[in-house]
Amino acid sequence: MTFDTIIRGGTVATASDTFACDVGITGGKITALGSDLGKATEIVDATGLLVLPGGIDSHVHIAQPSGPGIVMADDFASATRSAAFGGNTMVLPFAMQQKGESLRQVVKDYHAKADGQCYIDVSFHLIIADASDAVLGQELPALVHDGYTSFKVFMTYEGLALSDMEMLKVMSVARETGAMVMVHAENYDAIRFLTDRLEAAGKTETKYHGTSRPIAVEREATHRAISLAELIDVPVMIVHVSNREAMDEIARARRRGLKIYGETCPQYLILTEKDMDGLNMEGAKYVCSPPPRDKESQAACWEGLQQGIFSLFSSDHCPFRYDDPQGKLTPKGKTSFRWVPNGIPGVETRLPILFSEGVSKGRLTVNEFVALTSTNHAKTYGLYPKKGTIAVGSDADIALWDPQRQETISQTLMHGGSDYTPYEGIAVTGWPVSTMVRGQFVVRDGKLVGALGGGDYVPREKSELARPRTAL
Numbered sequence: 001m002t003f004d005t006i007i008r009g010g011t012v013a014t015a016s017d018t019f020a021c022d023v024g025i026t027g028g029k030i031t032a033l034g035s036d037l038g039k040a041t042e043i044v045d046a047t048g049l050l051v052l053p054g055g056i057d058s059h060v061h062i063a064q065p066s067g068p069g070i071v072m073a074d075d076f077a078s079a080t081r082s083a084a085f086g087g088n089t090m091v092l093p094f095a096m097q098q099k100g101e102s103l104r105q106v107v108k109d110y111h112a113k114a115d116g117q118c119y120i121d122v123s124f125h126l127i128i129a130d131a132s133d134a135v136l137g138q139e140l141p142a143l144v145h146d147g148y149t150s151f152k153v154f155m156t157y158e159g160l161a162l163s164d165m166e167m168l169k170v171m172s173v174a175r176e177t178g179a180m181v182m183v184h185a186e187n188y189d190a191i192r193f194l195t196d197r198l199e200a201a202g203k204t205e206t207k208y209h210g211t212s213r214p215i216a217v218e219r220e221a222t223h224r225a226i227s228l229a230e231l232i233d234v235p236v237m238i239v240h241v242s243n244r245e246a247m248d249e250i251a252r253a254r255r256r257g258l259k260i261y262g263e264t265c266p267q268y269l270i271l272t273e274k275d276m277d278g279l280n281m282e283g284a285k286y287v288c289s290p291p292p293r294d295k296e297s298q299a300a301c302w303e304g305l306q307q308g309i310f311s312l313f314s315s316d317h318c319p320f321r322y323d324d325p326q327g328k329l330t331p332k333g334k335t336s337f338r339w340v341p342n343g344i345p346g347v348e349t350r351l352p353i354l355f356s357e358g359v360s361k362g363r364l365t366v367n368e369f370v371a372l373t374s375t376n377h378a379k380t381y382g383l384y385p386k387k388g389t390i391a392v393g394s395d396a397d398i399a400l401w402d403p404q405r406q407e408t409i410s411q412t413l414m415h416g417g418s419d420y421t422p423y424e425g426i427a428v429t430g431w432p433v434s435t436m437v438r439g440q441f442v443v444r445d446g447k448l449v450g451a452l453g454g455g456d457y458v459p460r461e462k463s464e465l466a467r468p469r470t471a472l
């Protein structure tokens with residue numbers, strides 16, 4: 001047999017095993033694993049490199065409407081290019097509904113933005129902002145059936161926050177359709193109350209973003225989301241968990257047998273609230289929600305990753321330009337932290353940060369790294385085993401890593417649409433040198449070689465993890 005490609009001489013690592021092995025690829029799929037595989041149109045020398053499943057970043061925001069006068073820094077071309085340089089082969093952005101919009105139309109609009117504009121594969125989660133009977137009774141079940149098998153709900157943000165009644169209704173649809181629910185857990189009224197009070201006291205600098213969303217706000221909403229999910233008996237993923245108290249709510253729910261999953265992100269391992277205390281709006285570069293906390297919270301998030309309380313490590317990439325009134329500097333007159341768009345870039349730095357701080361520093365095995373950054377994302381969102389592993393029959397979505405390479409993260413190394421990285425100056429050991437999607441290199445030895453439009457939209461199955469505990 002002649003393969004299209006053989007990746008030869010590398011060390012393959014999956015979520016469960018590490019082994020010296022060549023990888024044979026035909027027609028975009030992995031068709032053989034072994035030694036002496038024979039001939040191929042192209043032999044790729046991976047000596048000294050790790051051969052890992054490409055990263056799947058299941059929490060990114062791309063080209064999402066972000067309020068009057070604010071523009072997100074990435075379109076699908078720049079976000080997926082940046083993701084590819086960061087060792088990713090697939091991203092799952094959101095198709096965000098706004099009140100009054102048809103969900104089906106929203107999905108069409110996002111396809112119009114994404115189709116033919118991606119370097120790596122994509123699939124959409126939905127965001128449900130309008131829990132009307134028409135949306136929940138007809139559009140949502142039909143979309144789940146069509147492969148949009150997960151959706152996010154917000155317990156905060158103007159125009160997005162759902163009431164408990166609406167959350168319960170949405171969760172019931174998830175239970176009936178087998179979709180996975182992602183929850184942004186922060187108490188909206190508490191944030192509004194604290195924000196008003198801070199502003200009345202003249203406390204408007206960016207550092208007060210953190211003060212307006214303390215840990216109790218996240219812990220309470222996490223507890224409430226879990227309680228609502230328990231009432232309906234539906235699995236949920238609590239996204240972007242930032243601290244021990246919220247994490248403990250998840251751990252406690254799991255000890256009680258509930259299917260409650262957790263995700264954390266690089267900002268909660270690397271940044272603290274002090275980063276938001278910059279002069280001249282510099283702190284705006286780090287404004288995201290939930291906000292970065294303190295060193296103890298960072299330690300807690302590491303424990304959550306090591307103990308499996310968090311099964312996903314995602315970027316929550318939500319990029320705005322810093323030096324730009326359409327970005328973090330906000331239009332004239334809007335000087336309070338209230339108006340700074342929430343979100344930071346991170347799709348390109350997620351994997352190098354976790355590899356370096358996790359694997360290179362001995363906190364995680366390479367197999368845990370693969371699980372947290374690729375395999376578990378595929379399993380959680382109905383993509384496994386097509387995506388998220390190196391196995392015969394799986395898509396040949398592969399990242400080649402140099403585990404010894406030392407780099408210092410800097411905006412000059414980035415390939416996205418933002419004008420800064422919140423991780424400027426962080427030294428890392430371990431770097432993705434090449435990324436291949438369905439057998440085709442997108443990035444090769446640090447150079448973009450893939451074609452715009454080479455990334456496909458991927459409809460998804462229902463996740464095994466989204467199955468309720470009891471029969472319908």
Ligand code: URP
Nearest residue numbers: 184288289316318342343
């Ligand atoms: O600040 C954040 N995280 N922005 C992105 C939107 C979200 O809530 O995930």
Ligand code: ZN
Nearest residue numbers: 184239240289
């Ligand atoms: Zn969120």
Ligand code: ZN
Nearest residue numbers: 059061316318
């Ligand atoms: Zn997000």
